[in-house]
Amino acid sequence: MKRLKPFIIGAAGGIFGLVLLPLSGMLPISAVPGPPAIIDWYLNMAAQQSIALRSLEIAVPELDDREKIQRGAGHYEMVCADCHGSPTHPASTLADTLSPPPPLLTERMQQWHPSQRIFFTVKHGIRRTAMPGWPSQMRDDEVWDMVAFIEALPQITPEDYAALTPGDARNDCARCHGNNGEGPLPGVPRLDIQSPAYLEMALKSFRDGMRQSGTMIAASRGLTNTEISELAAHFGRSRDLPPGNETTGAAIARSGIPDRDIPACASCHNSEARAEYPRLAGQDIDYLRTQLELFAEYGAERGGPNAHIMAEIARELSQDDIEALAAYFGR
Known part of the structure; x- marks a missing residue:
């Protein structure tokens, strides 16, 4: 027991320090990147490791599917493109003013994580960032459509993207359901x-x-x-x-x-x-x-x-x- 005493005291001190640190007000919470850089590194590492752990058991369906990619593309153009850009237009001016700026997925997806981690991020979002969770937690089929699209994004040309997302922002319904509701997309x-x-x-x-x-x-x-x-x-x-x-x-x-x-x-x-x-x-x-x-x-x-x-x-x-x-x- 005597040998364990220093470890118990050290553990108790560590727990006390973790409680005291946020109460002290010394932990920076600014969204603006800057010193100390170790805080940004620590929080990013914590997020990445959390996603990696929680996505280990996720089963990945077939994603190389034109229909999945097209369904994901319509939602991406409607909700995501203003912040993350697309093959046909850059991120909006508002996104450029955000700090830190949202990642340009046309570039980032070439280095991003395996499908399970992308799925977890799209479905659950990341707390205390501008990345929200999917509005419905029971519609994994929709989330996989988005994963299929953003994984294919680096190879999608502006011409392909325009074909995948016909119409404009005033015609979001027709983009997926057809001009007259005839439902051209499986x-x-x-x-x-x-x-x-x-x-x-x-x-x-x-x-x-x-x-x-x-x-x-x-x-x-x-x-x-x-x-x-x-x-x-x-x-x-x-x-x-x-x-x-x-x-x-x-x-x-x-x-x-x-x-x-x-x-x-x-x-x-x-x-x-x-x-x-x-x-x-x-x-x-x-x-x-x-x-x-x-x-x-x-x-x-x-x-x-x-x-x-x-x-x-x-x-x-x-x-x-x-x-x-x-x-x-x-x-």
């Missing part, structure tokens, strides 16, 4: 098959934080009720599209699965769907699959006024059922 929902009333309800749910999607929360956050109504009227057309061929999905859609208490999808989602229920026929297959999987995994937390209804149904669906339904209703 994994992104069609809007032109929905009623204006449903689109208005969905946009308000995203804006008010009731429904989970980091991409759509960012897109809708600044919209007024009037702007939402105008967008819904423009994109919503209540177009009737025929569903797919006779399959297992058709049987579930028309009759449900009685022994599992799964009702017929058509009872709520047919061409005469009520305003609060979306139409499914002609929707993007990948989008339908993702939404059913989100309901099955997160239940009512997925968000939306009627999420509790779909949560009970989706939990009873097998992955084969989900694939069959997506193939039946999807284009």
Whole structure:
């Protein structure tokens, strides 16, 4: 015990010093880089090691996917490019005045960390910096789209970037959903098959934080009720599209699965769907699959006024059922 006493005293002194240091006011907290440089080094090292430790067990999906890259590009142009620059335009003047300035990802990505660390940084952000976390912590699919894009960023030419992000800042919706809501990008929902009333309800749910999607929360956050109504009227057309061929999905859609208490999808989602229920026929297959999987995994937390209804149904669906339904209703 006597031999351990110096170590115990030293440990106690170290803990006391860690408590005393912030209380003393001597630890600099200025965002402006400068002396002592060791403080900047210490905080940066702490952040990097924290990210490295917490990203060790993250499984990386296939990222060399044009569709993932394109979905990530649309969100990057809408939210990230003003601070981090893009192949077609530099960072905004405001970003140039920040201290320290945001890194230019067109250059930084050539030296940045493995995919797991990029994912962790994009999803969770970095405390006490301008780097925020993803608006929805349950939408890892969206985060991986962003990782796929920024990993590809150093090789993307201005011409490629322009093709990946058509439109301009006044046309963010059309960049992903098409000029008329026809949904040209796989994994992104069609809007032109929905009623204006449903689109208005969905946009308000995203804006008010009731429904989970980091991409759509960012897109809708600044919209007024009037702007939402105008967008819904423009994109919503209540177009009737025929569903797919006779399959297992058709049987579930028309009759449900009685022994599992799964009702017929058509009872709520047919061409005469009520305003609060979306139409499914002609929707993007990948989008339908993702939404059913989100309901099955997160239940009512997925968000939306009627999420509790779909949560009970989706939990009873097998992955084969989900694939069959997506193939039946999807284009």
